[in-house]
Amino acid sequence: MPSPTVRVIFDTDIGSDVDDALALAVLLGSPEVDLLGCTTVYGDTLLRARLAKRLVRLADRSLTVVPGAAKTLTDRPVWWAGHEGRLFADLDTEEVDAGDAVSYLVEEVSRAPGQVNVVAVGPLTNIARAMTVSPTFARDVRHLWIMGGRFDDAKPEHNLKCDPEAAAIVFDSGAPITVTGLEITTTVRLDGADVSAIAGAGALGEALKAEIEQWWRFWKAEWNSPHDPITVLTMLVPELFEFSPEGRVAIGTDGSSTFEPGGGRTRISTSAEAGQVAREIVRRIVAAAPRSWSA
Template sequence: MAPSSRSVIFDTDIGSDVDDALALAVLLGSPEVDLIGCTTVYGDTLLRARLAKRLAGLAGRALPVVAGAAETLSGRPVWWAGHEGRLFPDLGTEQVDEGDAVAYLVDRVTAAPGQVDVVAVGPLTDIAHAVTASPAFARDVRHLWIMGGRFDGPEPEHNFTCDAEAAAVVFGSGAPITVTGLEITTTVRMDAADVAAIAGAGPLGEALKAEIEQWWRFWNEEWNCPHDPITVLTMLVPDLFGFSPEGHVTIGPDGSSTFTPGDGRTRVTTSAPPDRVAQEIVRRIVAAAT
């Protein structure tokens, strides 16, 4: 690990929206990242872990992947698209790492106080369990980088709606947080030209192309918003973005999110140049795949 590298754990509900897979590829294609592990959350977390393991393997990487919480804290039923893992009929043969994702998160963060970033791009159940399992987790994590919420109106966002109770625990923990909401991520689109560039970059690129096109068929569209890769870039290329002053986020029972500047350690992403962000996502994915 280079002295300038950033130790990162990626917590994800990979397999439904293709943006989780793209975010994983961005992390794998970023030389400044030491991706020390991946944890999965929400629903069939073993299948999600196997998919993360397979995609990392296609990039030539041996990534530790640990399955996490399947059920939400709120008791809300899991939304399942139905196509998760379908493009890999032999996915059941993929061996994931033993252990519990919450213990993995707590152990790795508290063993290196102030040195491990956590990127959380799914429902926040794993992170909430880590917060409640160990008071040291929120104190010792270097930073939480979260995709979720919507901060330009009352409409709730999927990740927070799926487990509003978990989101409330995390945002009430006192951990340093940067959160990127839909009002930012929906300004960026990936289209056929981006997919063509990714597809030409080896086995991982081919797999990501198939995953993207599967997601497009699901929505009957020929573009997608890369919500999760944008969140990764707020950590890696912060100069691309604008951020609010620090404050706190309040989570409603329906998962709605409200930011109030002032008392707190949370900031919200407030601006992003769509074309430059899309180009940076593609560049790093191609780097991972070649």
């Protein structure tokens, strides 16, 4: 019997850490996923949208990609690595879709209440704005799958500390949420052998290899933790993970995050089968290669 279709919108700050691009490729390589669209957030969201469009096109696919909020809710300074989009000299030729991300999110979720998942792997500005604009968004979304936070200590994590005001709105919304923090994602690594396998997946694989190596140079390492693809797999292959009971996540003014069981609809990832997760990420990225391509 075929797996049921998982309807997804991908909300991302693609272009800085390579894990966003890898997560997009995992979604493209997952036959059970009906990827409705992609929204970008944080900083130069037009550039981020163009990069997403290019990677999708390299997979011989098409996808609605809508730029979203460039600024945080309180106009906090935006962190920018500086290498975003640099591997594509003609990226400004990519045409993104008209509209704005918040309207797109609200329209897609309200059109099919209880059916659309949102995978949010950047600062939560777009999601918070959607909840503010539409009082029913939190009720209508099927599930939010969030990469963010750290639940084994009080150290703030990038996605939540970039816009803690937005994170607080999202986690206080009552929406069903699964959040995967750094204490889980950092248990998984991709290394040179994984990158070699990814590079064999046609033009998309070659582009991802270059993006990975760019991030490694920036990070001064020869491995990376695929935070965002791991979050995608909590949705698609939950048997590779363990989760807490439902409870509440509180966000500090510095973006720190704490979890308390009970009284809410949020659960956190508590463990991952690290080796199997890494292999599944690579397998699905390779499966995203264009159908016309063969090794």
